[in-house]
Structure formats: structure tokens, C-alpha cells
Amino acid sequence: MSDLHLADLEAFAGVAAQRGFRKAAALRAVSASSLSEAVRRLEAKLGTRLLNRTTRSVTPTDAGERLLERLSPMLADLAGALDEVRSSDAAPAGRLRLNVPTIVARLFLPDIVVPFLRAYPGIRMEIEAHDAFIDVFAAGFDAGVRYDESLDLDMIAIPIGPRAQRFCAAASPDYVKTHGMPEHPSDLVAHRCIRHRFESGRLSSWEFERNGETIRINPPDTLVATSMELELAAACGGLGIIATFHDFVRPHL
Secondary structure (H helix, E strand, C coil): CCCCCHHHHHHHHHHHHHCCHHHHHHHHCCCHHHHHHHHHHHHHHHCCCCEEECCCCEEECHHHHHHHHHHHHHHHHHHHHHHHHHCCCCCCCEEEEEEECHHHHHHCCHHHHHHHHHHCCCEEEEEEECCCCCCCCCCCCCEECCCHHHCCCCCCCCCCCCCCCCEEEECCHHHHHHHCCCCCHHHHHHCCEEEEECCCCCECCEEEEECCEEEEECCCEEEEECCHHHHHHHHHCCCCEEEEEHHHHHHHC
């Protein structure tokens, strides 16, 4: 079956339905000789004659009739499916699986997902949110959300959120009263810090930028967690300094 070509099957079906090579060729806008060659090729591969040919008529053999009876609805279904795909009026439908970082799911997707699914009711969306940067397509996802620095070179990307997100270090008034206020990122090495560990096992470093200068700090930790809620609660309780996205800290200011 693998050595049969769809074009040869379509050629046979067209000739058999029209009872002639010339009529079928005119409908398909091809030459009669090309259809004749396609039918001969199909007959050779199947090892049986499919059409009886005379100077006046072309009629299917018994084998040709049986094949045509089964083949015609299959070709019609295939043509219909292809027309649906090609149709510019066809609404998007099916399951869409996304892999996104936790912060994206919390801060940006709520304003995107609801109107999107209302606009395209035929879409069924599945979102997996975690902070392990996996191979999106190898894991069976249709798309993913990544930061610029995490994009593979062969990925096609469009922005869905702000191009820059504000990152800040914060502590409770009680902590600052007891331990003092750091004046420079380098001062953080002498403070109690609350750090986040990603699902990959990597411990997040703290990066600060000012006037084109970038400083990356790996401060000593009093608490390491994979739960941002726990880390924020610890910071609010005066345990230490936390460094995270400003949008996470803002409700507690």
C-alpha cells in the first residue's frame, strides 16, 4: 500500500466516474495521456486490470467497480477535510497546550486567557505552570511562554507582556529596624536573605542594574523555598530580605 500514490488513485477514480480519459482530463485540467499513464501505473502495482478500454468507451472492470465503490467516498472525505483546513472562514478549534512560568500564569494570563477563549469557543486550552524550563515541544506542548534570555534560537516568539519587569529587594519595617537598611547591593552579603529555588534545582541569584552597571549577588540564605507564598510570608514576618518581582511584593507594601 505504501507504494501507491494518491494522484494515481484520483486519476483512476476520475476516469472511471467519467467513463473516459478526455472528459476526466478536461475536468482536472491535465492531459489525457497523463491520466492514462497514471491508471496503467496503478494497475501494474495492483497486478490487475481496473478499466476496460475500447476506441469508443472506458468502463470499470469488476475489480475496478469494487475499488471505485470504496475509493470514491474516501476521496470525497479527504477533499472535504482539506477544504476545511484551507478555508479562511474556518474558526480555530482543538486543544491548545501551553507551558508557562508560574509568574506568567499569575500576573499575565488571567487577562489574556478569558477573552481569548470567549473569542474562540472551539479552542480547549490546557495550561501547565511551573518554573522548570523544559523543551516545550518534546514534552508535547503546542507553545510556551519564556523570558527573552530563555528563548532557543530556532523559536518563533511574539511578546504577550511588558518587555521589562521590575525586580526589587524588600523587607519588613521590623527587619529594617533590627538589622538596618542596606545602601548598596553588596551590603546584602551581611544580611539575612530569603531565596527562591527553581524546580530545576537552581538557586536564584539576585541581579541589580543601574546606569548600565549590572551586579549579581548570591547572598547568604536564612530561608530557601520553592513556594513564593511562603517566601513572602516569611519576609512580611520580619525573617529577612526577599528579592522578587515587584508585582509580587506590591500587595504587601
